[in-house]
Structure formats: structure tokens, C-alpha cells
Amino acid sequence: xTELDPGVVVRPLTHADLPVLDRxxxxxxxxxxxxxxxxxxxxxxxxxxxxxxxxxxxxxxxxYAGLWFxxxxxxxxxxxxxxxxxxxxxxxxxxxxxxxxAREVGAAHVYLEVRVDNDPALRLxxxxxxxxxxRRRGYYQPEDVDAWTMSLALxxxxxxxxxxxx
Numbered sequence: 001x002t003e004l005d006p007g008v009v010v011r012p013l014t015h016a017d018l019p020v021l022d023r024x025x026x027x028x029x030x031x032x033x034x035x036x037x038x039x040x041x042x043x044x045x046x047x048x049x050x051x052x053x054x055x056x057x058x059x060x061x062x063x064y065a066g067l068w069f070x071x072x073x074x075x076x077x078x079x080x081x082x083x084x085x086x087x088x089x090x091x092x093x094x095x096x097x098x099x100x101x102a103r104e105v106g107a108a109h110v111y112l113e114v115r116v117d118n119d120p121a122l123r124l125x126x127x128x129x130x131x132x133x134x135r136r137r138g139y140y141q142p143e144d145v146d147a148w149t150m151s152l153a154l155x156x157x158x159x160x161x162x163x164x165x166x
Contacts, residue, residue, distance in 0.1 A: 007057065008093045013043060013050040013064060020061050028080045031142050042066055042077065049101050053081070053090045065094035067101055067110075074102040076112035079121070091124055099128065103154055110154065113147040115140055125150055 013021070018036055025033035034042070043050050047070060053063035063081035067074050076098055081090045102110050113136060114121050130150040139147035 007055065008062075008090050009054045009056045010051050010093060010097045011054055013052045015040065015043060017052060017061065017064075018043075021064060024061075024064065024080055024082060027083065032140050034078075047071070048077070049098075051094065051097050053085075053094050055085075063090040063094055065091075065098055067098045069102065069105045069107055072107070073109045073111060074098075074105070074107035076110060087120060091121070092128075095124060095128055099152070099154075107154060110152045112150050113139055114150060116146045116148055122148070128152065 018039055021039050022036040025039065042048055045068070047068050048066060049069070050064065050066040052061045053065075054060065055062050062085040063079070065079040066077035068077050069075075076095075079091055079094050079098075081094075099110060110130075112125065112130065114125060116135065130152045133149045133151050136147045136149055138144045
């Protein structure tokens with residue numbers, strides 16, 4: 001377990017977390033939520049690394065995130081924070097954990113997709129040094145919402161975790 005942000009403990013997720021993750025997915029992503037079976041496959045998939053953000057005071061799981069590493073680059077698969085804990089640094093702590101893992105496994109770049117209308121997430125990713133590469137039309141289904149594809153070169157200046165304090 002790692003404590004990256006006061007009050008948030010980042011820990012590996014297990015299959016025992018699936019009921020909570022399933023509920024979070026439906027609450028946060030609605031019609032576009034991953035199924036419980038998809039979540040289980042992600043947790044066990046090769047090259048996957050999933051972590052949860054836990055409230056240090058209560059032990060409650062309040063967010064989760066996942067990374068996929070293909071032996072060259074890494075992909076942020078998801079980051080989600082429960083509604084009552086958004087804009088409190090939980091997403092930043094989870095992103096910092098993912099970026100730390102990407103560095104640890106030797107990824108050259110980290111990629112992600114984010115809804116074009118998700119301004120808080122866009123600000124978080126841009127503060128961490130991600131840049132927009134292009135727009136994917138209709139990426140999020142069934143809502144038919146576009147996504148920005150973003151990238152971060154891990155060897156670029158300023159890509160350490162100092163962005164967390166800004």
C-alpha cells in the first residue's frame with residue numbers, strides 16, 4: 001500500500017473488490033460502464049495493474065484506476081472516483097500511482113482517452129503533462145461521445161510527480 005495524498009491510501013485491487021467496482025462503474029459511467037465480467041478480465045489480464053484509492057480514515061474504497069503495459073508503452077484504462085470524493089485529489093493520487101508504475105516497468109509513453117466534455121479530467125491530465133494527440137469521434141458508446149487521445153512521454157522534462165503539488 002502507498003499513501004500518495006494525505007487521506008488516500010492506494011492499494012492493489014483484487015477480485016474481492018468486484019462488487020464495489022461493479023457498483024462504481026454503473027454509478028460513474030452509466031450506459032458505458034464495463035460489465036462485471038469485463039472488470040474481472042481486466043483485473044486478471046496480462047500486463048494489467050489495477051489499484052484502488054481507499055479513504056485512510058474509514059477504509060472505504062473511494063476510487064480506482066487501471067493501467068495496461070504492452071512491453072513498450074502504457075495505457076490508462078480507467079480512472080474513477082466516487083461522486084462524494086471528486087475534486088479532492090483522489091484522481092490525482094491514482095494517476096500518480098499509474099504513472100509511477102509505468103516508469104517502474106519501463107514504459108516510454110503513457111496514452112489515454114478522455115471524454116471531450118470531462119473538463120476536470122482534462123485539467124488533471126494536462127497538469128500531469130499529457131498532451132492532446134487527436135480526437136476520436138464517437139469513441140464512447142452507446143452515448144456516441146467523442147474522446148481526446150492524449151499522450152505523455154515519460155522521459156520528457158517535467159513528467160515527474162511534482163504536478164501533484166501544483
